[in-house]
Amino acid sequence: MLSKKTLVVTAFVMLLAFVALPVLAAEKTAEESAGGANRITYFSVAVFTGGFAMAIGSLITSLSQGRAIVSACDGIARNPGAAPRIQTAMIIGLAFIESIAIYVLVTVLIIFFVDPFGLLG
Secondary structure (H helix, E strand, C coil): CCCHHHHHHHHHHHHHHHHHHHHHCCCCCHHHHCCHHHHHHHHHHHHHHHHHHHHHHHHHHHHHHHHHHHHHHHHHHHCHHHHHHHHHHHHHHHHHHHHHHHHHHHHHHHHHHCCCCCCCC
């Protein structure tokens, strides 16, 4: 069964999605059809999406790293003789976990600066 915290976070994300959908689905006005507002709309959506992606990516990686460190400390406390092997495995695991945050950052920067969908002409 899902925890109460998971249900609250899921409900909050769904609420944000339902609030944002009508704004994104609005029809273009005559000024927007001329192309001037297309740039503003793209960047406002890109900033919102990038911030949301970085928040989720940072949250997941920080929770994962904390859990990995706690497990490593637990293992070292139970078997101090295996500390070097556990520490090596922990550092490699932390590097893999941190790569997720770096991938999210690179993706966000691409969306900000490259215009991958060709929306700006």
